[in-house]
Amino acid sequence: MDLVQLQRQLVDYRTSLYHEGFLDEQFTQLQSLQDENNPDFVVEVVSLFFEDSERLLNELSKALEQQVIDFKRMDAQVHQLKGSSSSIGAHRVQKLCIVFRNYCEAQNVEGCLKCLQQVKHEYGIIKTKLESMFQLEQQILNAGGSIPV
């Protein structure tokens, strides 16, 4: 009974993530790539994403503190962030990155700062959400159940 509840909880949670626009179908694609041969594919890719994103966000924050801001470099970094977020289906982060890039192109420091804050914020949310989802999955697996599709 407990297991079934957990499973339902996971499904609900995941659906809410889709509904609220945190994730898009790309995440589904990602999940479909995970099979017996590659059981931890999603977790693996998502942690890669976390790693990569944190690095990029740090670099961006540093870049914006500089006297002379290298917008070109920032643009490339945001592009990276956009690419990886779209790859895992982090929809909101990806959207923000598009705005962020526009500001970079316009060399708008204020906009960049604002966007960086927003991206950081969204990133934080998606990170916690995904982590809690993985935890749920882990719980289900530990309880001996299977992850519902």
Added chain:
Amino acid sequence: MGLKLQQSYHHSVTVKVNEQMGTKRGYTFIQANRAWLPKFLLLWVMVMAFLSTWIYKKMDADNKVRRKEVLSSMCDQRARMLQDQFSVSVNHVHALAILVSTFHYYKDPSAIDQETFAEYTARTAFERPLLSGVAYAERVVHSERENFERQHGWTIKTMKREPSPIRDEYAPVIFSQETVSYIESLDMMSGEEDRENILRARATGKAVLTSPFRLLGSHHLGVVLTFPVYKSKLPPSPTEQERIEATAGYLGGAFDVESLVENLLGQLAGNQAILVNVYDITNSSDHLIMYGYQNQDGDLALLHESKLDFGDPFRKHQMICRYHQKAPTSWTALTTAFLFFVICLLVGYILYGAAIHIVKVEDDFHEMEELKVRAEAADVAKSQFLATVSHEIRTPMNGILGMLALLLDTDLSSTQRDYAQTAQVCGKALITLINEVLDRAKIEAGKLELETVPFDLRSILDDVLSLFSEKSRNKGVELAVFVSDKVPEMVMGDPGRFRQIITNLVGNSVKFTERGHIFVKVHLAENPKPMEDPKAETCLNGGSDEDALVSGARQFKTLSGYEAADERNSWDSFKHLVADEELRYDASVKMKAADEASQSVTLMVSVEDTGIGIPLIAQDRVFMPFMQADSSTSRNYGGTGIGLSITKCLVELMGGHISFISRPQVGSTFSFTTVFGRCKRASFSDTKKPNAEDLPSGFRGLKAVVVDGKPVRAAVTRYHLKRLGMLVEFANSVKIAASACGKNGSSCGSKTQPDIVLVEKDSWLSGEDGGLSLRTLDRQQNGHVFKSPKMILLATNITNAELEKARAAGFVDTTIMKPLRASMVAACLQQVLGTGKKRQPGRGMLNGSSVLGSLLCGKKILVVDDNMVNRRVAAGALKKFGAAVECAESGKAALKLLQLPHSFDACFMDIQMPEMDGFEATRRIRMMESQANEQMNGGTEEGSIRTGEWHIPILAMTADVIHATYDECLKCGMDGYVSKPFEEENLYLAVAKFFKTKPISDS
């Protein structure tokens, strides 16, 4: 999201419109000053009015000057003449004075008496026309008065005819001209004027004049001239006193100035025009009038004064002339000025009108321009809208198709499978149609480019037919396709466009046809071979013409028996086509070689229907966009009327020509030619097209008998069965078939025993003995050792009752609903024959992942992407399909890995990478490869040029899938692109071009 997009787009359109308007508003001078135009006109009119006034004034002034000149010359002339005449008279009086002094005083006794004087003066009066008369008064001092009075016998009287009072001296008139005889004996000294005159005259010794007064006789104004007569000779330059002393008397004459001037003026021209006044101006303050009236009318504005000198230095006279009438209004000046003004007014008005017109035209022009810009913007907006909407439709459609694909993966019965496949095919066709709607804009802009890929014409025709099968079945319209065997299996061309053309034409036909048939026929458009070969006729199997007429009813030899517009499609010509095909089997190798040799193949496609046809008046605008036969057409049948125009464009793009024959209430036949490239056998055998339907080969060699009274329909059925590799025979009716079977069965043995008998519903129902003969047929078969042939009923539509009857009649096996399609027939046959259950045909094609697995399994693939996460995802996706994946995180790393020789089978390349982007990396890889290839070719002879030249397939991975990027990809040597993130279908399509499919059974 979609709405927002549209809004923002709308906004940008508006902005664009405004910008364009801003730049295009080039105002001319007139346009810029339009508000001033009426003012300009007013100003012009005013200036012109001023100018004309000035002209009038000038002309008037000229006139006045001339008038004045005329007046002065006339006046002077008159004055001179008057003066001359006057002096002539004065001279004469002078002469008379000398006469008197000579004959009266120097002779003694006097030689002159009153009588003589009167006589003389009367006879010389013509000499003095101005003088009314002359008289001589003697000087008499008072002392001599008595003596004098006694001598003459009368007393001296004053002017008032009274005896003169006593004075110092008197001047009584002693001689007088008869005209003035009344003054005799009057004392001239008694009149004030005369006295003064006398005194002045004797003092100066010259003729003197009185001021003007009324003469005694006539009451005319006149002056009196007085001349002194001296009795002794005067010393040279005598003093006044000496003169007075010497004075003997005075000669006087009255000048009648009035009549004088009157006469004078009468002699001159222009007398009427001017008014002449003569004044005595001796007293400058009080001018005395001598002639004329003081206050006379006349032109007071203009006068001329001329001096008159009458020889009396004491008196001064002048003549003043005036015009009688005021200066007449100068009509010339007035008309000139007026005409000038009018002309200028007209010119001004014309200019104003022109300016107004220009302004109006320019306004119109601007308005048109604005409308044009707006229309263009609307066009852009429309395209954008179409793109958006089709995008929005495509997304859910993809979902539907995906689900159908999943559904087909499950275990389905053949019917279910057919339905699902049909749904999928239709869905795909719908997506294609949406794309076609988008392409319409491209066609209009002339930007449409045709693909050249190998494709299977027949399967496309089958697909199109299946699109419309439901509709046609509901209407009871028979839908059939026939492709001549001579048409190559694979042709090079644009399958999408070809499909679009067929869809359009068949769609139209289905729409407008309520009964009969729709028949698509494809054959080579090469000149029909002369049918001299008698074999052509004999080859026809059971197609004897006389049987075509069934049971007396008027039947046409067309597919359904209804009349068609174009007779060429009837059996008469069709049989040649079929015959042609028969010939092909024993055609010489030479001919085949000739066929193969030509690079292109021209196909003639015709779509025949027995619909309502096209009204004659509408026939010439059929291919015009948005034109339908009449407005009721769209009401009854719907549609926009753009389909045929697109079709025409497409056909022409394909190098063909479209035409039609239509007869109202009979039907229409659209035929078009199109040129396709011939497909080299080698090229399409190794590249399996995903759209090429695989027909199962399990039916090869089976024998079938088609029972159909209509040869065209029978040929169509045979065409489909032939595609399945079956051998087909015709039978006109069930009876014939039965007898044939029976005969075969008994005499010839199993050799010709049919495996399948397909009976057309019409043939079965039309024969009264249908059921019976079939039963006979059945019995015969049953009696035989061989298994009975499968009985299949072919029907366009069938009612339940008929179905029951059919079952009762022995058609237990199955019914195939038309339109026929090879794949559907195959599916049904499979069911009937119980073969191929385990392996569904075409399953592999529709299941992307298994194919992808077979494609990618064991391939070594390089993924180049600077983004760690992307790299991992791409690698994961490819690994899932069994590929061995290696990753590189930059273009440079990729170059290093791809140093020749390498063992990679393909490379997926991200485009946007720092340092070296995907394009650049690809360029370098290609350069490397071409160098290597050259070296290889240079080293060995051309014999070694094999397909193994270095060319690694490089696929771009990109997030934006716009066309420009794709072009760029191809330009720098890439082979294709996959959109990022990966999707199965997408990946499959891209990869399928490079890797051969391994048969599924192997994998």
